[in-house]
Amino acid sequence: MRAQFRSRIRLVLAFLIFAALGIILRLYFVQIVYGEDYSRKADRQFSSGGGELFDRGSIYFARKDGALISAATLGSGFLVAINPQVLADPAAAYSAITAVATTTVSRDAFFAAAAKKAQVYIEVAHRLSETSGQALAAKAIPGVQVLRERWRQYPGATLASQTIGIVSYGSGDSLAGRTGLEAVYDGTLSRSGDSLYRNFFAELFSNVGNLLVNARDARHGDIVTTIEPEVQTRLSSDLVKLTERYGSKESGGIIMDPATGAILAIASHPTYDGNNLQNVDPLLLGNPFAEHIHEFGSIMKPLTMTAALDAGVVTPETTYNDTGCITVNTRQICNWDLKARGVIPMRQIIMQSLNVGASWLATEMGQATFRGYFTKLFGEKTGIDLPNETGALLGNLSKPQQVGFDTAAFGQGIAVTPLQMIRALGALANGGTMVTPHLVSAVRLNSGIVRTLDWGGRVPVFATSSVRETVSMMGALNDEILYNGKAKIPTMSVAVKTGTAQLTAPGGGYYTDRFFHSFVGFFPSYSPRFIILLYTNDPKGVQYASETLDTTFLDLVHFLIDYYAVPPDRGLSAQADLPAATRL
Amino acid sequence: MPFSLVSLMGGTVAVLVVAYLALIAVVMSYAALTIEFSQSLRNDEASVAALEGQYLAAVAHITALDYTAAGYAQPVLKTFVRAKSVTALR
Structure with a gap:
């Protein structure tokens, strides 16, 4: 028994000795024979500081057929x-x-x-x-x-770059959305590094709740914009041509669905490529539609006219005596051509863009009524999902001088953002209600749920009957005045208004030879699917917006009719027997 | 065969050791696969983004194309829908 025990002990001892020799031999090979190879391998596996790979949700354009195209990925x-x-x-x-x-x-x-x-x-x-x-x-x-x-990659490069925004390092050492949608939806798009891999068994004992329902998956996701990439491309291309042709300081445009506030295209020039931010002017990184204010000029007149009609101060049949120039609080207000029209009906104020007529409307309305309408139209920010939205400058409407109201009636002396302008003009297109302009329609959460965003907040401003009268005037302007009537589309009613405002001079007052051109239009006039706002700042060699922006506007109208196959809302009458075909 | 507590405990320890090793293997494999699949997904997304970039560049190219310079003739006739037409006033 004792001898048997000793032999077992020797056996175990021999096993241990062999095991130890094996380990020593293995260590010899690892450290001495292949040591250098392992060292190189370890060197190549060295990870940089943070250790975690950058991760972030995507931003999508939404094509008209519902297909999603990455705007940021x-x-x-x-x-x-x-x-x-x-x-x-x-x-x-x-x-x-x-x-x-x-x-x-x-x-x-x-x-x-x-x-x-x-x-x-x-x-x-x-x-x-x-x-x-x-x-x-x-x-x-x-x-x-x-x-x-x-x-972060932006497949569209410059496409809607100021709206999509950028991701960059801020004061800390983490990448985050800094401008545009990247900033507004940063909470949805950003990803924490530990979400990739979780130890199931460790979580089972320490955090079973998080294992079953991940709070991050209910918060993180991708966002789907309302921007249609082909419409956006067309608008961007047209604005580049416009800016280069007239040497403008900047040009911009917005195409919106006036019924919902969904923005289909929003572009400005100059802009930048989000993939290459070296040498980009920091001033371009902001969003001009929400952050910049302008005096838009005569595209304000349809709002003045509708307010006067809505307040019951005038009817379409009301007439006034247009003297060409009037003096208000020692300041002279004149029509664009300084000419008097005599006694004319309301319609002509819009069709001939008469400053004296717009001022007359403001005076007839009275300061309180005028202030009430314009404060409702421009007194608040639009609520769009862009950062740093600024408010309008309506200081002249708080002063007792009538001249401030009279100039505001034709879009001078008050300054608003392009988004505020299209929101207010959208009320003419949709029957009298201001909607909330927005860029994101839905959030696709990581949990698989698609959360459709509700952009309610509709603000009624005008009665539908008042709006229809103004739309009729704007339609006549397109059919009879624009391009001397050649802009008329026999099968589609289009309502338009041009605006030319003098630019403010640094020392006060206005330049007499530098202008801000604007243009608004929507179609089909009485049930619009699209409203288009265009502007170009300080174009060279031209004075009026009808010279600069009408071509761009009409190109967009024809493109949208073709692209969306917008059905005609009027046709050639059989009685009129107009030619069904026009030789070009 | 008499009951042996040592054998029972020994067997239990052996089972636990095997289970422990199996868990480690599963967790490590799970982690490796998760990371591998995630990276594969990201690579595919990057490939799709490259294709989307090509699509958007093609759209921009077509939009900017001067058809007359490319050899296409301007249309000579523009026809509009009559009021009586089935397509008008829908």
Whole structure:
């Protein structure tokens, strides 16, 4: 028994000795024989500071057929970093990197980085493609690390860039949305790094509630905009042509569904490419439609006319004596051509864009009534989902001088944002109610739920009957005045108004030779599907908006009719026997 | 065979050790697959984004195209719908 016990002890001891020898042998191979290989492998697996890859939800354009096209998404590829302590041949490494990387640091900067022997990680190239990154990694150059990276990518480049916004580093070291929709919906789009992988078993004991219902999945997601990419492209293209043709300081345009406030296109020029923010003027990063205010000029007249009709101060048959110029509080107000029209009906105020007529309407309404309507129209921000929305300047309506009301009646002396303007004019298009302009229709949550956003908040301003009278005047302007009547589309009623405002001079007062042109129109006139607001700031060599913006407007109208197959709302009458075909 | 507490405990420990190792294997595999699938998804999304970029560039190109310069003739006739037409005043 004792001998048997001793032999067992020897057996166990022998096993332990062999095991120990095995471990020692393994350590010898790991540390001595293959030590260098493991060291290189560990070096290549070194991760940069944060360790976690950038992640963020997508922003989508919505095509007319419902297909979603990315406006902002994630690019995926590789970055290249060097470890100067290990890098033996900087020249060979630089050649290998520049052979695959389109953007890398300069040769001098690379060698300066390689000389920093106290550091172990310096990034030298970014955004390598999948194939380029893997090709470089396969070379296994000592001291060169190829690491996975992701970045924010905007497939449309300049398309709606000021509205989509940008992602950048703020005061901290984290990337976040800074402008546009990226900023407004940052809470939905941003991702915390630990959401990718959760230890099921650890969560089972420590946080079973989070395992079953992830609060982040109910908060994080992608956003779907109302912007139609082809309409947006058309508007952007037209604005570029417009700005370049007239040398304007800036031009902008909005196309909106007046019934819902959904913005189909919103563009301005100049703009920037969100993929390349180097050398971008910081002033361009804001959104001009929500942050900039302008005196829009005569496109304000239809609002003045509708307010006067709605208040019961005038009817379409009312006449007034147009003297060409009037003096109010020692200031002279004149028609654009300084000419008197004599006794004329209301309709002519819109059709001939008469400042004296608009001033007469304001005077007839009285200050309190006029202030009431215009405060309702412009007194509050629109509530659009863009950051830093500014309010209107309506100071002249708080002063007792009548001249402030008279000039406001034709769009001078008060300044509003383009979004406020289209929202107010949208009330003429949709029967008298202001809607909330908006850019996002739905949020697609990570949980799979699609949350449709409710953009209620409709503000009734005018009675439908008042609006119809003004729309009739605007329709006549398109059919009879614009392009001397050639703008008329026999099968589609279009309501329009042009606006030309003098630009304010820095020392006070107005320039006499510099203008802000604006144009508004909607169609079909009595049940509009689209309202278009255009403006161009300080165009050179032209005075009136009818010279600059009518071509752009009509191009957009014809494009939208074709693209959306908008059915005719009127036809050639059989009795009139007008030619069904026009030779061009 | 008499009941042996040592054998029972030994067996229990063996089962627990095996279960522990299995859990570690499952968790590690799960983590590796999750990360691999996630990266695969991101790569696909990036590929789709590249295609979307091409689509939007094509739309911009077509929009900016001067048809007459490209050899297309301007239409000579523009026809409108008559009031009596089935398509008018829908």
